[in-house]
Amino acid sequence: MEQSEKIISEFYQHLGRLFYAVANADKRIHPKEVDALLKDVRRYWLDVDEGLDETGTDAAYQIEIVFDWLMSEELEPDDHFKEFSTFYKENQSLFSPKIKELTRKTAKDIAGSFAGKNKSELIILAKLDQLFTS
Secondary structure, X not given: OOHHHHHHHHHHHHHHHHHHHHHOOOOXXXXXXXXXXXXXXXXXXXXXXXXXXXXXXXXXXXXXXXXXXXXXXXXXXXXXXXXXXXXXHHOHHHOOHHHHHHHHXXXXXXXXXXXXXXXXXXXXXXHHHHHHHO
């Protein structure tokens, strides 16, 4: 795999980790949160670039793949936010203003998809805003 393909794949995988952390902030994931993620991936993320993963599929699908895998593993959301944060800090050049805005929008769409945003989700959204503005 070419280096640029590898980093693009990692980029989308880390977005999957972030969106999982948002959805699971309250220690449960509602089907409406999954629906919001899937809708946003198709509406926004597939058009971001022409990157393909190792199977020749649009790399943006890595968001869904990682999210699904994490759901089956039932891992702690804080750990995934920290991993996303580290990736962001090491690869800030991948996060244009447009990408940051899409990331915030998708996170907010997930958080607000079921019964509004709860305290846990608001905290993680605030952390994301702080990360992107620091």
